[in-house]
Amino acid sequence: MSVLNASIADFYSDTQTLPSKAMLESVLNVVTGDERQGACPTTNALCERVADLFGMEDAVFLPSGTMCNQIAIAVHTSPGDEIICARESHIVFAECGGLAKLSGAMVSVIDCDRGVFSAHDVRRLCRPPSSFSPRSQLLVTEQTLNLGGGAVWPADQLAEVSGLAKELGLSVHMDGARVLNASVATGVPVSTYATHHDSAWLAFSKGLGCPVGAVLTGSRDFIRDAWHFKRMFGGAMRQTGVLTAMCLYALDHHVERLVEDHLRAAKIAKGLQGCELFSRIYPVETNIVLAEIDSECGVLASTLRDFLGQMGVKIMAVGVNRIRMITHRDVDDAGVLLLMNGIEAFLSNKMAT
Numbered sequence: 001m002s003v004l005n006a007s008i009a010d011f012y013s014d015t016q017t018l019p020s021k022a023m024l025e026s027v028l029n030v031v032t033g034d035e036r037q038g039a040c041p042t043t044n045a046l047c048e049r050v051a052d053l054f055g056m057e058d059a060v061f062l063p064s065g066t067m068c069n070q071i072a073i074a075v076h077t078s079p080g081d082e083i084i085c086a087r088e089s090h091i092v093f094a095e096c097g098g099l100a101k102l103s104g105a106m107v108s109v110i111d112c113d114r115g116v117f118s119a120h121d122v123r124r125l126c127r128p129p130s131s132f133s134p135r136s137q138l139l140v141t142e143q144t145l146n147l148g149g150g151a152v153w154p155a156d157q158l159a160e161v162s163g164l165a166k167e168l169g170l171s172v173h174m175d176g177a178r179v180l181n182a183s184v185a186t187g188v189p190v191s192t193y194a195t196h197h198d199s200a201w202l203a204f205s206k207g208l209g210c211p212v213g214a215v216l217t218g219s220r221d222f223i224r225d226a227w228h229f230k231r232m233f234g235g236a237m238r239q240t241g242v243l244t245a246m247c248l249y250a251l252d253h254h255v256e257r258l259v260e261d262h263l264r265a266a267k268i269a270k271g272l273q274g275c276e277l278f279s280r281i282y283p284v285e286t287n288i289v290l291a292e293i294d295s296e297c298g299v300l301a302s303t304l305r306d307f308l309g310q311m312g313v314k315i316m317a318v319g320v321n322r323i324r325m326i327t328h329r330d331v332d333d334a335g336v337l338l339l340m341n342g343i344e345a346f347l348s349n350k351m352a353t
């Protein structure tokens with residue numbers, strides 16, 4: 001639990017975690033310097049460590065995951081190029097159309113269950129070179145899939161998809177915001193998931209519990225180009241050691257415990273099974289629970305969210321008929337109980353009206 005005043009029932013997102021006392025203390029004796037001049041030993045150490053984790057040559061520290069994605073897109077594409085990805089990818093639904101504004105790119109989306117697609121889908125959408133069509137240039141994968149309910153790409157399927165993309169001449173980028181959740185859940189090393197990828201990143205401000213930060217990895221040439229856009233997009237900072245010390249702390253102390261989040265998410269999903277309100281509880285593989293409200297019930301996701309909110313339980317409404325709950329280090333079993341009681345109270349209330 002954090003030192004600060006975290007709600008025990010905030011399932012809105014794992015981004016809601018607050019830094020622990022020990023994490024904050026890790027900053028006190030930090031050795032830092034100007035990261036733009038390569039003079040922050042702590043940031044350099046973090047970048048080296050994350051590059052090793054992914055099996056990449058180099059890495060760069062960035063303030064957010066969105067910036068990792070947008071910089072990777074800027075490096076890999078030219079205006080007019082097409083990106084292939086799942087319809088429910090974060091770069092499509094939650095980055096304000098940045099790929100179009102910042103890089104002039106367009107997208108060709110794959111409709112697939114839980115965001116996991118096949119090599120056949122990539123072959124189908126990749127355009128052959130022609131004098132009139134856009135250039136298919138980049139494939140983006142997401143591990144785990146946020147709007148896929150934390151679905152994990154099986155390593156062999158991911159390698160097949162990314163391997164084919166390389167054969168077809170595409171660059172391949174991984175939005176690995178929660179790749180450590182996948183790795184902890186399956187035992188598959190992060191570097192295996194990164195096979196055939198040209199760039200990949202992981203978030204520190206989600207399950208790892210840091211307030212800020214993400215690290216983007218790739219080849220030396222890719223990271224040199226990424227630095228160009230880091231400065232252009234305003235992501236170049238100064239004494240980042242005060243942030244990256246917490247990220248190093250998280251790598252040492254907050255990775256193995258992700259399994260606790262996964263167990264709690266499974267517990268929530270089990271508790272929702274059989275509840276007449278829901279037509280589908282997505283399979284839980286990591287720390288995300290996604291549930292579809294039965295259209296017969298005539299209940300909007302936002303109505304359920306607001307009701308739970310009044311009971312001190314925060315969840316996310318995804319569109320009109322899905323709710324998302326994410327477990328993390330600042331929710332415990334008491335929070336899960338509060339959530340379950342809240343849903344039961346909603347049902348009783350609905351019956352009574």
Ligand SMILES: Cc1ncc(COP(=O)(O)O)c(C=O)c1O
Pocket residue numbers: 015063064065066067090142144145146175177178203205214
């Ligand atoms: C899969 C995925 N990618 C990217 C991001 C963006 O990260 P940030 O909020 O650090 O910009 C998120 C945020 O939740 C995410 O879930």
